[in-house]
Amino acid sequence: MMRSLLVAIGFLTRLPVPMGAFDDARAKASSLVWYPLVGLLIGLLLGALAWLLRDTPPLLTAGLVVLVWVVLTGALHLDGLADSADAWIGGMGDREKTLAIMKDPRSGPAGVLALVLAVLLKFAAIASLHPAPWSELILAPLLARASLTALFLTTPYVRSGGLGADLSGAPRNACAVAIAMSAGFCLLGRWHGVIALAVAAAVFGLWRAACMKRLGGTTGDTAGALAEMVEVAVLAILAVH
Numbered sequence: 001m002m003r004s005l006l007v008a009i010g011f012l013t014r015l016p017v018p019m020g021a022f023d024d025a026r027a028k029a030s031s032l033v034w035y036p037l038v039g040l041l042i043g044l045l046l047g048a049l050a051w052l053l054r055d056t057p058p059l060l061t062a063g064l065v066v067l068v069w070v071v072l073t074g075a076l077h078l079d080g081l082a083d084s085a086d087a088w089i090g091g092m093g094d095r096e097k098t099l100a101i102m103k104d105p106r107s108g109p110a111g112v113l114a115l116v117l118a119v120l121l122k123f124a125a126i127a128s129l130h131p132a133p134w135s136e137l138i139l140a141p142l143l144a145r146a147s148l149t150a151l152f153l154t155t156p157y158v159r160s161g162g163l164g165a166d167l168s169g170a171p172r173n174a175c176a177v178a179i180a181m182s183a184g185f186c187l188l189g190r191w192h193g194v195i196a197l198a199v200a201a202a203v204f205g206l207w208r209a210a211c212m213k214r215l216g217g218t219t220g221d222t223a224g225a226l227a228e229m230v231e232v233a234v235l236a237i238l239a240v241h
Contacts, residue, residue, distance in 0.1 A: 004030035005037070012038045012145065014074045025166065032149050032170035036182040039145030040138065042072060047134030054132035062127035065137065066119060077144075080224015081118055082111030087221070088214070095215055099158070102221045118228050125235035135189055136196075140234040143200040144227040146182035149175050151226055155208055156217035164220045195241060196234045203233050 003021045008031040010017035021027055049068055053061040070078070083101075086108040091098030107115075129136055153175045157164045186193035207229060211222050 003027035005034045007031035008034035008038045009041070012076065013042065013072055015072075026169075028166040029169035030171060030174075032152055032167045033174045033178050035149045036142060036146040036178050039142040039182075040185070042069075042141040042145075043138030045072065046137040046141070047132075050126075050137055051132045051134050058127045058131070061131075062123045065126055066123050069122070070119075077224035077227040078115055078118065080221040081228040082107045082115050083221040084225035085114035086111040091214070093214070098214055099219070102219060118232055121232045122235055125232075125239040128239040129235075135192065136235060136238045139186060139189065139193065139196045139238070140231045142182055142185065143196060143234055144230040146179055147200055147204045147226055147230050148223055150179050150204060151208060151218055151223055153179075155211065157219070158215050158217035159219050164218070164223070192238060192241070195237055199233050199237045200230045203230050 003024050004027040006017040006021040007024075007027050009015055010019075010021065011031065012035065046065055046069055050061060050065055053064060056064075083104075086104075087098045087101035089110045090101045090108065126133065126137070152164065152167045152170065153172060157168055159165065183197055186197040189196070204226065207222070207226050208218075211218050215222070
């Protein structure tokens, strides 16, 4: 159990963990259960930073929070968002072409634009929230990682090899409990939590449907894109409520 948690932390963040944890195939599969908890950890760190910066000008606070967010996660999901944007446009509806473009390490105009818009929207949303928006900064990464657990639990992985393939062996009941606990945690936030949960569920459903139609399943890149879209959508909707 501890090894699978370490794998989840090591994969989803740049926090140091023993590299030996990644040698355990069962730990890799079981790590999916811990994705929401890692999202909560990321949110707590970002929320604590926002609280410490509560007397700092809002624009500077937002910029520093986004910077730490990117560094903490290693821009892992931003990379998936960029690759997915390039592939979705360049693939022109063709499955094989879409998959081939996602494997290309280079970013095209669509990918660059997607990155800029995602970071800009996060920055604008955080700057628009009240001082020390710790609760919003907890909800966004938590729901983003819970959506990844739900995606891999319910959607075929269409590439052979890689961590995504390892996650296909994740314990389904434990993953379902983790998702349910994440939803329950959101409900503790009353209306803000309910709104955030509803938006995350809507983004998840729409993106999963798009992936099933285009690819017949998901990839690591489309999973990363989902995480980014959930984070942006949750922050944006909370900023206007």
